[in-house]
Amino acid sequence: MKQNKYDEAEFFGNYCQMARSTQGLKAAGEWHELQTMLPELKGKNVLDLGCGFGWHCRYAREQQARSVFGLDLSENMLQRAREMTDDPHIEYQRMAIEDIDFAPGQFDVVISSLALHYIERLDQVYAKINACLVQGGTFVLSAEHPIFTARAEQDWHYGPGGEILHWPVDHYHEEGQRVANFLNQDVVKYHRTLATHLNELIQAGFVIQQVAESKPSPEMMEQIPGMRDESRRPMFLMIAAVKA
Template structure:
């Protein structure tokens, strides 16, 4: 199923008010780590899968990438991305990530930020990404961490006074569909174990270079309320891999 919640008016409106939507990468809790996992982008052809408002596309051009293609299923997201972008070397295309079919060795770098956990079949997508990369090309992605996706509730366990007690993990090895509540809407996500995330990349022909489990920077913990609790469990999993 190709889910497109972001073209629903109410959902899009609420998403547009999130800090990472209004302030960009500096308000994304995982960016200070994900940024260090990216390769040199100068003179590279870059693909961004699930590009949203185009923040990573514009960052790549700031790093002197040769060209950038941003792909997203949502027309509303791409309309906003185009409004915020004034660069002829950035092209936005509306399509599902599952439908990508680029030329072999078309890109030097592929990026995907917080989009792949919406997809039911990652093996096919990873195979297409591998084909589209040059030999030695880099794929860097972030997804919701398996500890975060294991339970559909995706919430803390609270004490009698509403205080945060702990993050519950259950049904970890039961992979598959989860209907989670995000921005007060039901959203379909897919849970995979950490092993599955890594092994599917290896089977697709990638060599894992680096793995990170998100934690907020000291600056973000001081700036945004509630960020200190993000140190109690990882919310995002980040992986850098190269085409073998």
């Protein structure tokens, strides 16, 4: 299934009001960690899968990437990305991640930020990503953490006064579809265990280089209300891997 909630007017309107939509990477809670996992981008050909507003595409060019190709299924996302981009070395195209079919070795680096939890058959996508990378090329991804996706409710357990008690985890090993509420809409996501994420990358021909589980920066915990609770469980999983 190729879900495209971002081209629905109400959903996209809600998304546009999020801090990461208005302020970019500096408002993305995981960016301070994900940024350190990226390889040297200077002179590299970069692919961004699920590029959204193009924040990572423009960052790659700021780091002197040779070329950047941003891909997204949502026309709304791509329209906003084009409006925010003035760079002939960045190209945007509408395409589902599942449909990628690039030439072998076309890219040096592939990035995907918070898009892969919408995809059912990640093993197939990982194989396609491996094929389009040069030997020794790097794949860096972020996705919702398995602790976060295990329950479709994706919410804290609250006490009688509405206070946060803990983050419940259940049905962890029951992989597959979850219908979660995100931006006041039902959204289909796919839960897979941490082991499945890693093993499918290995089976696709990658060597795992680094794994990180998101936690807020000290600055965010001081400046953003409620951010301290985000350190009580990881919301995002980040992996850096290279083509073997």
